[in-house]
Amino acid sequence: MVEANRCLNCFDAPCTAACPTHIDVPRFIKKIASGNVAGSARSILEANVLAGSCARVCPVEVLCEGSCVMHHRAEKPIMIGRLQRYAMDNFYERGLQIPVRQRPELPLRVACIGGGPASLACAAELRQAGVQVTVFDKRDLAGGLNTYGVAEYKLRVSESLREVEAIQATGVEILQREVGCEDLAAFEREFDAIFLGVGLGEMHRLRIPGGETGVMDALDLIAGYKTGEILSVGRTVAVIGCGNTAIDAAVASKRLGADEVHIVYRRGPEEMSAFGFEYEHALQEGVKFLWWRQPIALEAGTLICAATSINEAGDLVVGDMRTELAAEVVVPAIGQSPLAEWLSSVKGIQFAKGRVVVDRATGATSHAKYFAGGDCVNGGREVVDAVADGKRAARGITAALGVMEVAHG
Amino acid sequence: MASLKTTFAGIECINPFWLASAPPTNCGEQIMRAFDAGWGGAVWKTIGEPITNVSSRYSSVDWAGQRMMGLNNIELISDRPIEVNLAEIAEVKRRYPKHAVIASLMVESRRDVWHEMVKRAEDAGSDGLELNFGCPHGMSERGMGSAVGQVPEYAQMITEWVKEVACTPVLVKLTPNITDIRVVARAAKLGGADALSAINTINSITGIDLDTFTPRPNVDGKSSHGGYCGPAVKPIALNMVQSVMADPASALPMSAIGGIGTWRDAAEFLLVGAGTVQVCTAVMHYGYRIVEDMIDGLSQWMDEKGFATLDDFRGLSLPRVTEWKHLNLNYKIVAQIDESLCIGCDLCHIACWDGAHQCIHTDRVTGPVDGHVEVHRKPMEAVHATMNSIAVTRIPKMDPPAVSPGLYKAPLARIPRVDETECVGCNLCSLVCPVEDCITMKEVPAGLAPETWEERTAKLGIVEQC
Ligand SMILES: Cc1cc2nc3c(=O)[nH]c(=O)nc-3n(C[C@H](O)[C@H](O)[C@H](O)COP(=O)(O)OP(=O)(O)OC[C@H]3O[C@@H](n4cnc5c(N)ncnc54)[C@H](O)[C@@H]3O)c2cc1C
Ligand SMILES: Cc1cc2nc3c(=O)[nH]c(=O)nc-3n(C[C@H](O)[C@H](O)[C@H](O)COP(=O)(O)O)c2cc1C
Ligand code: SF4
Ligand code: SF4
Ligand code: SF4
Numbered sequence: 119m120v121e122a123n124r125c126l127n128c129f130d131a132p133c134t135a136a137c138p139t140h141i142d143v144p145r146f147i148k149k150i151a152s153g154n155v156a157g158s159a160r161s162i163l164e165a166n167v168l169a170g171s172c173a174r175v176c177p178v179e180v181l182c183e184g185s186c187v188m189h190h191r192a193e194k195p196i197m198i199g200r201l202q203r204y205a206m207d208n209f210y211e212r213g214l215q216i217p218v219r220q221r222p223e224l225p226l227r228v229a230c231i232g233g234g235p236a237s238l239a240c241a242a243e244l245r246q247a248g249v250q251v252t253v254f255d256k257r258d259l260a261g262g263l264n265t266y267g268v269a270e271y272k273l274r275v276s277e278s279l280r281e282v283e284a285i286q287a288t289g290v291e292i293l294q295r296e297v298g299c300e301d302l303a304a305f306e307r308e309f310d311a312i313f314l315g316v317g318l319g320e321m322h323r324l325r326i327p328g329g330e331t332g333v334m335d336a337l338d339l340i341a342g343y344k345t346g347e348i349l350s351v352g353r354t355v356a357v358i359g360c361g362n363t364a365i366d367a368a369v370a371s372k373r374l375g376a377d378e379v380h381i382v383y384r385r386g387p388e389e390m391s392a393f394g395f396e397y398e399h400a401l402q403e404g405v406k407f408l409w410w411r412q413p414i415a416l417e418a419g420t421l422i423c424a425a426t427s428i429n430e431a432g433d434l435v436v437g438d439m440r441t442e443l444a445a446e447v448v449v450p451a452i453g454q455s456p457l458a459e460w461l462s463s464v465k466g467i468q469f470a471k472g473r474v475v476v477d478r479a480t481g482a483t484s485h486a487k488y489f490a491g492g493d494c495v496n497g498g499r500e501v502v503d504a505v506a507d508g509k510r511a512a513r514g515i516t517a518a519l520g521v522m523e524v525a526h527g
Numbered sequence: 528m529a530s531l532k533t534t535f536a537g538i539e540c541i542n543p544f545w546l547a548s549a550p551p552t553n554c555g556e557q558i559m560r561a562f563d564a565g566w567g568g569a570v571w572k573t574i575g576e577p578i579t580n581v582s583s584r585y586s587s588v589d590w591a592g593q594r595m596m597g598l599n600n601i602e603l604i605s606d607r608p609i610e611v612n613l614a615e616i617a618e619v620k621r622r623y624p625k626h627a628v629i630a631s632l633m634v635e636s637r638r639d640v641w642h643e644m645v646k647r648a649e650d651a652g653s654d655g656l657e658l659n660f661g662c663p664h665g666m667s668e669r670g671m672g673s674a675v676g677q678v679p680e681y682a683q684m685i686t687e688w689v690k691e692v693a694c695t696p697v698l699v700k701l702t703p704n705i706t707d708i709r710v711v712a713r714a715a716k717l718g719g720a721d722a723l724s725a726i727n728t729i730n731s732i733t734g735i736d737l738d739t740f741t742p743r744p745n746v747d748g749k750s751s752h753g754g755y756c757g758p759a760v761k762p763i764a765l766n767m768v769q770s771v772m773a774d775p776a777s778a779l780p781m782s783a784i785g786g787i788g789t790w791r792d793a794a795e796f797l798l799v800g801a802g803t804v805q806v807c808t809a810v811m812h813y814g815y816r817i818v819e820d821m822i823d824g825l826s827q828w829m830d831e832k833g834f835a836t837l838d839d840f841r842g843l844s845l846p847r848v849t850e851w852k853h854l855n856l857n858y859k860i861v862a863q864i865d866e867s868l869c870i871g872c873d874l875c876h877i878a879c880w881d882g883a884h885q886c887i888h889t890d891r892v893t894g895p896v897d898g899h900v901e902v903h904r905k906p907m908e909a910v911h912a913t914m915n916s917i918a919v920t921r922i923p924k925m926d927p928p929a930v931s932p933g934l935y936k937a938p939l940a941r942i943p944r945v946d947e948t949e950c951v952g953c954n955l956c957s958l959v960c961p962v963e964d965c966i967t968m969k970e971v972p973a974g975l976a977p978e979t980w981e982e983r984t985a986k987l988g989i990v991e992q993c
Contacts, residue, residue: 123592126961129877129906130889132941135913138920151591180921190870190936191962391923478917500920510917 122151125196126187133182133198138506139166143182147201159209162202163216166509167242168235170210170281171264172502173202174273177393181502216242216284224248226519229309231297234262235501236492237315238282239508240481240515241290247516251289252309256296262317263493264501266341269366271373275344299463306487311515313481314474314490315508316461318454318498324358328416329448336367336451343370352446354378356421358413360390364451365397368405371449379405380443384412384426384434408443412436421445454498464488473497481511482518489515529829531567531822533837535802536696536722536780538627538654542567543793543837544818547784547805548631548657548700551815553605555615559622564815565822568627570724570782570805573604573659574612574648575633575671586733586743588759597759598808599733601744601751604633604659609644613651620652628652629698633659633671636681641688655695658685658720660711661702661727673727676702679714686718696721698782701771703760704730708767712777724782724805725771726764728754757808761786765795772800773845788817790824797837798844856983857975860952860968862887862945868965871937875956875966880906886949887956892940947971 125147133143141162149158162169178184178199186195226249230237233255241251259265264278286292297305305312321335336357342348355371357364360383371379381400383390386409390397400407411423414436425439456472466485468475474483474490481489491507493499531542545568546552546561558569580602588597605612620628630648634640648656660676675681682699689697699715701708703726712723731753735742742750764785771777783801787793788809796804809817834840864875879887888903919926933939945956957966 120592126872126874128871129873130909130913132871132938135916136918138918140914140916140918177920187870187872187937391925393923496919497925499922499925503919506918 119151121197122147122201125151128187132185132187133196136185137165137182138500138502139172139509140506141165141169141182141202143198146205147196147198150201150205155205155208156212156214158205159214160217162205163209166502166505167216167239167285168264168281168501168505169202170206171235171268171273171278172505173199173206174277175264175268175500176502177395177500179395180393210280210284216288218288219246221246221248224250224521226250226310226521227252227308228311228313228515229254229297229305230313230315232262232315232317232492232494233257233260233282233292234315234317234492234504235264236317236494236504236508236511237262237313238285238290239505240313240315240489240491240512241508242285242288243509243512244515245285245288245290247512247521249516249519249521250291252291252293254293254295254297256294258294260292260294262315262504266344267337267363267366268501269340269369270344271369299460302464309487310519312488313508313511313515314461314464314483314488314494315492315504316457317493319457319460320455321363321450322452322455324413324448324450324452326413326415328418332416332419332446333448333450336363336449337454339367339449340370343374348374350374351376354419354444355447355449356380356382356413356443356445357449357451358382359450359452360385360392360407361451361453362392362396363454364449365392365400365405367449367451368400369403371447372403372405376447378444380408380445381405382408382411382413382421382423382443384410386410408441411441413448414440416445416448419444419446421448454493456497457494461494471497476511477514479510480514480517481507482514486518529826529834530836531826533802535627535782536655536698538568538629538696539625540567540627540803541625542822543797543801543803544821545569545627545629545782545803545805546810547807548573548629548659549807549811550602551807551810554607554612555619558615558619558628561810561815561818562619562623562626565818566626566815568629568654568803570629570631570657571605571612571616571653573631573633574609575604575644576635577606577608578603580606581746583744583746586753587757588733595757595808595812597731597733597755598757598811599731599744599753599755600728601746601753609647613647616648616651616653620654627654629655629657631657631659631700636671636675636685638688641685642692645689645692649693649695653695655698655722656689656693657698657700657724658689659700659727660685661700661704673702673704676700676711676727677705679710682711683714683718686715686720690719698722698724700727700784701725701767702727703763703767703785709771709774709777712771712774712779716777716779720779722780722782722802723771723777724784726760726767726785728756729760729763731755756785757812758786758788761792765799768796768801769799769845769848772842773848788812790821790828793821793825794828794840795844797841799848800842800845802837802841852980855977855979857973857978859971859973861947861950861971862952862954862956863967863969864943864945865965865967866935866942868962869935869937869942870962870965871941872961873941873943874959874961876943877906878955878959883953883955884949884951886946886951887943888946889941889943891942891944 127144131144146158146162182198183195188195230241230253244251260282261278351371351374355376357368368379410426412426414424415422421443423441425437429435468484474495481491489511491511492504533540548570552569553572584602586599587595590596630653634644699720732742768783780802782803783796784805793804876887960966
C-alpha cells in the first residue's frame, strides 16, 4: 500500500511503454492504492493474460522498473513486479475469473500449435473476439516453458497451470496432442487460421570426447526439478555456458543438493548473456564461475577444460593450458536449437536464421493462413515477449479474418 | 542567538510554544513532562463538571499513505473531578513557576457558577483563563461550548461575568464553526477579553465504513459529529487568525491554534500576528519531543533573518493580505521547466491539458509548433501511440546497448515544453511537479504600469462619463 502510493501516476507512463504487453502500470497500481484489488487484476489481465507468471518471471529490471522515472530522482524504482504479483495472487486466491467481453460467438476456427505463453496469449485474445480456438501441445501439461522451463524458485508448476485453467475457462480448448508435419494439410482445411507458437527445440549438444555419458540436458534438468521427477544430481556439477538457462540449471543443481556447482564459460563476465541480477542471484546461491575456459573432454567424472583468450584479430582462440574440474554431471546450456526441421515442413513460410519471419505488428508470416509468435519468431526472449507476440498475432488474425474490433469492457 | 521570550497579554512566557487544551494536557504529570521537553506553556484540558466519555473517540483522515492528515474527535471536556485538576495545577505551578499554565474552563451558563469556577482556578495558581466557547460536540447540547461560541451576545455576556471577578488575563477560545469568526471575536473584545485563542476544532465526519455503513469513530454502531484538527485545518486556521488580526474591532493578543506541528507553521501564524501558538494533534501523533525542533528551527530562522525577538516579525505579513481588487492585473508570470531536473513524468503536461490551459506540450522531439492548441498532439494520441508501439525485452547479447543517455536525465521526448505565449501563469504545473524547483514561475515584464481591478473599473467609469 505504501509502495502503491509512492507511484507518481505518470502520464503516458514510461513503465507502460517499456512493457512489451503495455500493461497500464499506474492504472493498476492506483487501483491497489484505492483498495480495488480485483479491478487492478482485471485491468492487468486486459493487457496480459499471463500477468501472474509475468509478475514472477519478468526481468523487470530491464523492463518496466528499469524505465521508472524514480531512477531519475535517484530513488528506488516502484516495485511494479511485486505489486502486480500482489494483485494477481489476490485474483487467483479469490477464485475470480478472467472477464470475457460481450461479443457474438463467431463461426471462425483458429488452431494454436504449441501451448506456451505465445499460443495461450493468442488464444485468449482470439476468444475475447468470439473466435473458436483450439490449442495443441505435445507435452503432458500445457504452459510451455512456464510449466517446464522457467526456474522453480520464480514460478511453480501450479502457478503456471492455474493460468492455463483460467484461460481454458474463457472457452479456449486445449488438447494434448503433437501436431506432426503430416497433420498440417488437414489443419489448413479445418481452420481459418493457424498460429505457430512452438517455441524452440532441444538444447544444443555438447560435442566433446567422453560426452556420451554423465551429461544431462539443461532443460531436462530444470523440468525434472520443477515437476519433482528428478530428486538429486551428483555432488559436483559443471554447467557449460553462461546464459539465463545456464544460471537456472546451476541454481537448480544447487537446490538439488550438489556441493560444488561451476559455470564454465569460454568468455569473460562482460560477454555473458545472462542478466546482471541473474548472475548476482547465482553467486548468492553459491554457484562458482570459471571464465575463459572451454570444455574439451570428459573423463570419468572429470571435465577437462582448455584456457581460451581473444587474439589480436578479436577471435576466440583455445590455448594450451588445461584445467581439470570434478564434475559427476555436466550440463550443457549453450542455447536451444530452432525447430527448423518441423517448421521448414510448413510450406510457404519464410525463415531466416532458424526463425520464422513475420510482420512484427500482426504476426503474419509469408503464408496467408499462418501467423507466428514467441521464441520461434524472436529466437528466444522472455515470456512477456511471447505474450506480446501472441496478442499482436491475435489482432492480426482477427483483422485478416475481417472481425470487427470489439471495444474493451 | 534570537530570543523566544515573549509576554502574552501580561503572561511571561519562556517561549511561544504552548500545548492546547486537549489530551496532552489532561493531568499534571503529563504537563510536567512536557515542560521538561521544552514546552513554554500549557492550557489545561478544559475543566468543568466531570463528564463521561465514550469509546471509541477519534478517527482520522489518512492521505496517500500518510497517517493523520486530519484528526477528528468526539471527546468532551475533562472527565476528572474539578478539585483533582486544580490541585494538580497548584502542584505544577509550584514546581514550574516560570512556565505558563492556563486553566481552560467550561461550566454551566450561570453567572454564579462562572464566578465560583474562576476564583477556584485562580486560587490554584493558574496564570490565565481560557474560556472554551468552542467545543463543537457534546457540550452544546448542555448549553455550553460552541452553543455559546456561535452566539455573540452569549459570548460577550459570559466574558463580562468572568471579567467581573478575574484577576488574571482572560482568553476567549473561538469556534471556527461560524460564518464570520470576527463576529464572536468582536463580542469577546466588547466583553472585556484580554486575549483570544483560535481555532477550536471544525465540525466534521471523517469517513464512513463501507462495510458497516457507520461513520467513524464507531460507538456501538453509531457515530456523532466530531471536531476536526491537525495538518488539514492549518490553512483554515491561518485564514481565520489573519482575518481576526486584520480587523481592529476584533484584534487582541492571539494564541493561534490549528494544524501547527513545526516551527514553520508557528512562524507563519506569528507573521499574521499571533503572540503564542498552541499545539494538540502533532503532539498526539509524535509526542512532546517535537517542541525541540520548533524551538531550534524558529531560533535558527530568526537568526538568519536578523530578528532578535518575536516582536521583530510579528504581524509582518498582515499588510500583504489584501482584497482581490487591489491586486496588480498587469503582473505576468509564466512557467519554466528546468530540463536538467525533469524526470519525465509528464504530470505537468496532463495537468495543464486537463486542468489548466493546454499549453504544456510533449513535442520537443517532433518539433515545437507554437500556436493554437489544436495543432498539437493531444494527450490521448500520445497514449495510443505508446499502446501500439512494439517493445521487447533487451537481451544483453542480442540487442545493441540502450540508447545513449541524452543531454538530460529524462529522454528528451518526455521532457515537456511550455508554450509561454499561451501560459496564463496559474502555477498548477509547478504545484503538481514532483521535483523540487523543477518548474519555476518566471516574471515576464508586461511593459505596462501596475493596475488593479479597482483602478481599471474606476478608469472605465471615467471613460463612460466622457
Ligand atoms: C531454462 C529457461 C528459463 C527461462 N527463464 C525465463 C525467465 O525467468 N523469465 C522469462 O521471462 N523467460 C524465461 N525463459 C524464456 C521463456 O520461457 C520463453 O521465452 C517463453 O516460454 C516462450 O514462449 P513460447 O510460447 O514461444 O514457447 P514455449 O514456452 O517453448 O512453448 C512452446 C510449446 O510448444 C509445444 N510444441 C512444440 N512443438 C509442438 C508440436 N509440434 N505440436 C504440439 N506442441 C508443440 C511445446 O511442447 C511447448 O509447450 C526461460 C527459458 C528457459 C529455457
Ligand atoms: C481529542 C481532543 C480533545 C480536545 N479537547 C479539547 C478541550 O477539552 N478543550 C478545548 O478547548 N479544546 C479541545 N480540543 C481542541 C484543541 O485544543 C485544538 O484547538 C485543536 O485540536 C486544534 O489544534 P491542532 O490542530 O494542533 O490539533 C481537543 C482536541 C482533540 C483532538
Ligand atoms: S514510471 Fe514509476 S512512478 Fe511513473 S507510473 Fe510508472 S511505476 Fe509509477
Ligand atoms: S502555469 Fe498554468 S497555464 Fe501555465 S503552463 Fe503551468 S499549468 Fe499551464
Ligand atoms: S511535472 Fe516536472 S518532472 Fe514531471 S515532466 Fe513536468 S517538469 Fe518534468
